[in-house]
Structures are given as structure tokens and as C-alpha cells.
Amino acid sequence: MSPTSPRRIWRAPAVRALLLQILAFPLTLGAVWLLARAGLFPSSAMQSWLGVALVQGAWAALLAWRAGLASWWRAIQFLFPPILLLARQGADALALPPAAFLAVFLFLLLVYWSTFRTQVPYYPSGRRVWEAVARQLPPDRPLRIVDIGSGLGGLVLDLARRRPDCELSGIELAPLPWLASSLRARATGSRARFLRGDYESLNFGNYDVVFAYLSPAAMGGLWRKAEAEMRPGSVLVSYEFDIVEREPDRRIVTTDSRKILHIWHF
Numbered sequence: 001m002s003p004t005s006p007r008r009i010w011r012a013p014a015v016r017a018l019l020l021q022i023l024a025f026p027l028t029l030g031a032v033w034l035l036a037r038a039g040l041f042p043s044s045a046m047q048s049w050l051g052v053a054l055v056q057g058a059w060a061a062l063l064a065w066r067a068g069l070a071s072w073w074r075a076i077q078f079l080f081p082p083i084l085l086l087a088r089q090g091a092d093a094l095a096l097p098p099a100a101f102l103a104v105f106l107f108l109l110l111v112y113w114s115t116f117r118t119q120v121p122y123y124p125s126g127r128r129v130w131e132a133v134a135r136q137l138p139p140d141r142p143l144r145i146v147d148i149g150s151g152l153g154g155l156v157l158d159l160a161r162r163r164p165d166c167e168l169s170g171i172e173l174a175p176l177p178w179l180a181s182s183l184r185a186r187a188t189g190s191r192a193r194f195l196r197g198d199y200e201s202l203n204f205g206n207y208d209v210v211f212a213y214l215s216p217a218a219m220g221g222l223w224r225k226a227e228a229e230m231r232p233g234s235v236l237v238s239y240e241f242d243i244v245e246r247e248p249d250r251r252i253v254t255t256d257s258r259k260i261l262h263i264w265h266f
């Protein structure tokens with residue numbers, strides 16, 4: 001199934017959570033009507049809106065539980081309507097223009113883009129991880145190395161500096177991190193190349209080393225792709241997240257937080 005197929009998008013937890021909020025709305029109206037008739041609903045406008053938001057959140061959390069969404073979605077579903085209401089009231093109190101919400105939304109959209117579908121948000125690895133990856137690279141031959149989900153490009157730019165004999169590239173789905181990494185490469189005169197796109201469209205067979213810092217949700221699919229495409233002699237490196245289907249050939253502790261670099265040889 002293609003990553004952008006409608007079936008995969010409808011199955012994404014964030015899309016299901018949104019649909020459950022919509023489904024919760026008529027149930028909220030019914031519950032509020034019954035509570036008001038029984039005299040159990042607050043009468044002041046402020047309290048009654050908060051009451052409606054809490055009833056909506058409770059329905060949405062219940063539906064998330066019934067639909068089998070992961071446990072943290074219950075908290076998100078419950079808190080989402082009251083937080084939305086409080087943000088609205090806060091904006092009124094501070095006289096923020098509606099455009100401020102649009103600007104924040106657009107910024108987050110450009111940073112997180114398809115995270116609702118991929119379940120892989122942006123969070124960076126660090127210098128100690130880059131050093132550990134560099135130490136794993138065979139020193140005696142040129143390599144083609146790719147960071148799938150390259151974020152702001154830190155790892156790729158660092159390796160390009162350390163290994164002038166290697167071809168370094170990154171691929172990133174989200175527009176703003178991709179733009180930042182491309183501008184950083186240009187500003188520093190780096191040979192590193194950054195593509196904007198989905199790593200699922202890459203052929204891993206074209207690389208000697210594939211580096212991934214993704215999320216648990218992506219690891220099963222990543223393994224199936226790596227197993228189908230990677231050539232003998234190539235290496236898959238995943239920071240922090242393991243693959244249940246196959247034990248890594250090496251595990252390296254890279255930081256004090258005990259996050260591990262997992263390495264598979266093909």
C-alpha cells in the first residue's frame with residue numbers, strides 16, 4: 001500500500017482521533033441537553049462552555065478507548081476541547097488577532113507536515129550520535145550514505161565534513177526542516193545534498209549506509225524495505241529505535257540517556 005493511499009491516511013491515529021471528536025459532538029449535545037433538563041448543568045456562560053468542552057472531551061476519550069487507540073490518545077482527546085476553549089478565551093483577553101493562530105498553524109504545518117500519517121515527528125539527534133556513527137564507517141573506502149528523515153541536516157553536514165571521500169545525502173518530508181538543511185549546506189559550502197521527499201520512494205540499494213532516527217511506528221515498514229532492497233555489504237543504522245523482526249548485529253550506547261545505536265549488516 002502506498003504511503004499516501006487514502007486507506008493508510010484514514011487509518012492514521014491522528015485522523016481517527018479527529019473523526020472521533022466529530023462523532024462525539026452529537027453525543028455531547030444530547031448529554032448536555034439531558035443534564036440541563038435535570039438541572040445539573042452550570043448556568044453561567046463561562047462555566048457552561050467549559051462544561052460542554054469537558055463533556056465533549058469525555059465522550060471523545062471514551063470513543064478513543066473503544067476504538068482501541070493507544071492510551072495517550074485518551075488524555076489528548078479529553079484535554080483537546082477544554083484547551084481549545086481556554087486558548088480562545090486567552091486570545092480574546094490578550095486581543096490577539098485570528099491571524100496569530102493562522103501563523104502558528106502554518107509554522108507547525110511546515111515543520112511537522114505529514115507527521116499525522118508517518119507518526120515520525122522532528123526531534124534532532126546530537127553530536128555524540130554523529131561521532132558514534134562516524135566511528136562505525138569503514139575508513140578505507142568511499143561510501144554512499146543517506147539519512148532518511150534528515151531534519152535540519154546535522155548528521156549529514158557533520159559526516160560530509162569528516163568524510164570528504166564519501167557521498168552524503170539526506171531526504172526529508174517536511175518543507176521547513178528540508179529548506180533549513182539545504183540553506184545550511186549552501187551557507188557552509190558543504191557537498192551534502194538534501195532532497196525533499198519520502199524515503200519510501202528511495203531505492204536503499206543505491207546506498208552503502210542508511211541512517212534512520214524515526215519512531216517505533218515506522219520500524220516494521222523500514223525493516224521490510226531494507227530487507228527487500230539493501231545490498232550485501234551495506235549497513236542499516238537506527239538511533240534509539242529497534243526492529244523487532246531482527247536482532248541488530250551490534251548495539252552501541254552513544255549518550256548518557258542510554259539511547260542506543262542499532263546496527264544491522266546485510
Ligand SMILES: C[S@@+](CC[C@H](N)C(=O)[O-])C[C@H]1O[C@@H](n2cnc3c(N)ncnc32)[C@H](O)[C@@H]1O
Pocket residue numbers: 112118120121122123124125126147148149150151152153154155171172173174177197198199200212213214
Ligand atoms: C526524529 S527526526 C530525525 C532528524 C535527523 N535525522 C537527526 O538525526 O537529527 C525524524 C525526521 O524524519 C522526517 N520523516 C518522517 N517520515 C519521513 C519520510 N517518510 N520520509 C522522509 N522524511 C521523513 C521527519 O519530518 C523528521 O524531520
